[in-house]
Amino acid sequence: MELNRLFDLVPYQIAKFDKTDAVARKENGEWITYSSRDVKEIIDNLSLAFMKANIAAGDKVAIISENRPEWNFVDLALQQIGAISVPMYPTITSDDYAYIFDHAEVKMIFVGDTTIYEKAIEVAGDRKIYSFDKIDGVEHWTSLKETGLSGDLSLLEKSKAAVKSEDLFTIIYTSGTTGRPKGVMLTHHNVLSNVLSVSHIMSPPEGISKVLSFLPLCHIFERTASFCFFYLGFSIYYAENMDSIGENLKEVQPHVFNTVPRLLEKVYDKIVAKGYELSGIKKQLFFWALNLGLKYDPAADMGGWYNFQLKIANKLIFSKWREALGGNIMQINSGASALQPRLARVFWAAGIKVCEGYGLTETSPVVTASISNHEEIRIGWVGKIVKDVEVKIAEDGEILVKGPNVMQGYYKNPEMTAEVLKNGWFHTGDIGELDGNYLRITDRKKEMFKTSGGKYIAPQVMENKFKESTLIEQLIVVGDNRNFPGALIVPSFDGLREYCKRKDIPYTTDREMIQREDILEKYQSEVDSLNKYFGKWEQIKRFRLLPEAWGVESGELTPTMKLKRKVIHQKYADEIEAIYQV
Structure with a gap:
């Protein structure tokens, strides 16, 4: 079937995979799963409910929550009626909430839990708030969904047909390192083009394919990835919280997850700390394997003696690392900041393929991605330019990007838009260098x-x-x-x-x-x-x-x-x- 809008991925998944566990979340010690068909039924009812609540095409609705299936439901339901989601970080201040609510002209708000609700209600004004958790005195999201049960599906089909690939589907406010956040305007085509560009370089294993999701869905990295997972037929299991990731990895046994370098650094530091707790021959073997891994280059022939030693290290030491990640990991995607080359080396040596990529909210986000095979990985580089995207280096070293993934501009900010979008090229503010199709980031221009x-x-x-x-x-x-x-x-x-x-x-x-x-x-x-x-x-x-x-x-x-x-x-x-x- 033809894919023109992001919500087309739901019927596409039903037709191709018909998953019994499209998305899942752990509640009260049990994993609650929703099938592909469940997702479609829920989002259809929610879309009809939004229409009854007078949310129309072009209206803005805020989503402020940790990762959970309800996040996806609201996002997809809004898309089907041409409304625009405004995702927000739960951790930002109520002052930031107030600015975004007003700047984006938000009409309705969804919050995850009590803590978020208490911050949102301070500045929500007369905007209607629904919650995902059950909170005393707050309408639960299911009460809204139920109002759509008696809706006319033929009206919804007309609404969906009116949504074009070039239509805005979200405004993402980037936090920025200075000043007020900027609202990045992305269309269905921006993100869907990126989904298709990235998906062709990932090969899900036969049968059951799972991911564990813990990076915030309000960030474009995990958001676009979630659409990729829908397209590729991966089941998305949402981690309970950041502290439970280790336990959830063992339970879910995922094939893929996305992360930021800081989390990998913490994993590595914990592994090294445990190594220091060992004694005698076990401690010697641990640090022998670790030092061996830190020298590894997956793209080079390390020689017979090194390869023999690495095989022993993998059996005795690194196999335990893989078990701690669930035992099935075929790829870890790292983004948002620079990955230390030594971490890439040691994880690849351990049979854990960490693939670094590069992108920005303004590019939906992926510009380059590392391929998870030994022939194409290059440590210290952020991978190859993805399909349909162009990159060039300006005279001052700045990385410029052109492609269908580049944003429409900053919401209500034509001056700042003009500063970064010139002659069709997006000026990233990053400094880098190209070697053929490979990109390396060296710094931020303004830093x-x-x-x-x-x-x-x-x-x-x-x-x-x-x-x-x-x-x-x-x-x-x-x-x-x-x-x-x-x-x-x-x-x-x-x-x-x-x-x-x-x-x-x-x-x-x-x-x-x-x-x-x-x-x-x-x-x-x-x-x-x-x-x-x-x-x-x-x-x-x-x-x-x-x-x-x-x-x-x-x-x-x-x-x-x-x-x-x-x-x-x-x-x-x-x-x-x-x-x-x-």
């Missing part, structure tokens, strides 16, 4: 800075490298117009506790530990060992350790875990100044 000596510093490259240390959780490189680069460092306090345990150093509090002379010396040693990867003008000369991690709610990170550099510079102005005091 590069000059020292007072006139030397350019690319902070992201350095920050990514320094976070390879098991003792460093977060780091920002500073030094704009200063005579040398410095850094603010948030320690990995779990890693620090493990280090202190090995060295018989009594651990008191985080704040006290980072003031100890022997701990400061250890961090100086870590910085010195990583400085060697950079030119003399780039090396971090001085740093300050901070006692508390940066977060989304405290304002230092965007919901996609990017540093809000301006906020951090303002908040820690005294600490930064202290770095440069003689």
Whole structure:
């Protein structure tokens, strides 16, 4: 059948796969599943209910919830009547809610739970709110759905037929590292073209195919991926929460999941910490296998002796890593920020294919993707340009993108739209290089800075490298117009506790530990060992350790875990100044 709108993927899935578990969520210890046909029946009833509630084509409806099947139901139901979804991060402030509700002219709101409802109701005004959880005094989403049971399906069919591929289906407000969020306007064609471009490079296994979903659906990475999974016939199981991912992986035994590098870094750090807890021959074998994996290049012939050792390491050590991920993982897709090459190497060595990609909300999102085979993977690069997308590098190194996946513009912001869309090319703000069809990201154009000596510093490259240390959780490189680069460092306090345990150093509090002379010396040693990867003008000369991690709610990170550099510079102005005091 012809696919022109995203909601066409539902009848397509029924015709091709007719899944018994299209989407699933764990409730009260049990996995509740919805078949492909269940999904169609629910979204049809919801579409009719929206029509009865006077939600029409072009109207905006906000969805603020953690991942769950109801998220998909509302999204797809709105699409069928030409209404526009406005997904929002649950973690942003009520002030951000207020801005988006007003800017997007939201008419109705769906919230996941009580915490979100309490933030939303503060600023909702007279907008109707429905909840996915049962909350006293709040109408449940099923009460709305039931009003559609008596609706006329022929009217719905007319409504669906009126929706064109070029019509807007969502406005996604990107958090941004400065200023108010921008509303990215995406059409059915934008995202569907990206779904088809990406799907042809993934091959689901025969029979039952599952994914575990935990990245926020309000972010375009997981949202587009969910449409890919519908198209490819994967069952989508939503993790209960971020803390239950390990348990859910073992239960669901998925073939694929999407992640961000920070989560892989945490998985790796936990694995290494467990290695340190071993003793004798077990500990020796663990670190022998780990060091072997860190040298691996999946695209190179590593030689007979190395391959023989790797086979032993896989049997004795790495097999346990695969079991911890459910035992069936064929591919992990990593995006949103840079993946440390050492993590890609060691996971590929362990038979866990981590495939890095690159994209932006404005590009629906995928621009490049890594292919999960040894011949085409290239560590340190973000994969190949996907089908129907064009990429070129501007004279100043900026990555420019053209294709059917590029957004229509920023909602109610023609000036900013004109800044990034020029002659059909979207200006990403990222700096990179092309080698044939392969792309490498080197930095953000606006984040590069000059020292007072006139030397350019690319902070992201350095920050990514320094976070390879098991003792460093977060780091920002500073030094704009200063005579040398410095850094603010948030320690990995779990890693620090493990280090202190090995060295018989009594651990008191985080704040006290980072003031100890022997701990400061250890961090100086870590910085010195990583400085060697950079030119003399780039090396971090001085740093300050901070006692508390940066977060989304405290304002230092965007919901996609990017540093809000301006906020951090303002908040820690005294600490930064202290770095440069003689």
